[in-house]
Amino acid sequence: MESNCDYTKAVFDHFQNPRNMGEIEDADGVGTVGNPSCGDVLKVMLKVDGDKIEDVKFQTFGCAAAIASSSMMTTLVKGKSLGEAKKVTNKDVAAALGQLPPIKVHCSNLAADALQKAIGDL
Numbered sequence: 001m002e003s004n005c006d007y008t009k010a011v012f013d014h015f016q017n018p019r020n021m022g023e024i025e026d027a028d029g030v031g032t033v034g035n036p037s038c039g040d041v042l043k044v045m046l047k048v049d050g051d052k053i054e055d056v057k058f059q060t061f062g063c064a065a066a067i068a069s070s071s072m073m074t075t076l077v078k079g080k081s082l083g084e085a086k087k088v089t090n091k092d093v094a095a096a097l098g099q100l101p102p103i104k105v106h107c108s109n110l111a112a113d114a115l116q117k118a119i120g121d122l
């Protein structure tokens with residue numbers, strides 16, 4: 001049986017105090033992905049200034065791990081160049097969180113997927 005003890009401090013921190021959760025009404029790029037494993041959905045919105053990601057926000061109907069992963073992803077790309085953001089993968093997000101219980105790894109896959117979709121929408 002899975003217990004909360006399987007989550008790292010970073011996962012708890014980003015779940016309890018999600019960074020950049022919300023909406024950018026005049027977003028330049030929007031990416032929405034659904035998780036085939038559970039049906040949860042993540043929407044990522046980007047505001048860019050030239051080559052720089054000026055703002056990034058997310059909304060999700062996902063679980064705690066999805067919220068933490070999305071929050072972590074936004075901290076990895078905010079203020080970065082599009083070139084740097086394009087290189088962010090699901091593995092980078094999971095690594096930044098430390099570790100997720102194996103049963104929750106699929107939840108972290110939404111974050112980079114939605115980010116890359118939003119970049120493709122610019």
Ligand code: FES
Binds near residue numbers: 106107
């Ligand atoms: Fe659906 Fe985690 S269970 S994103």
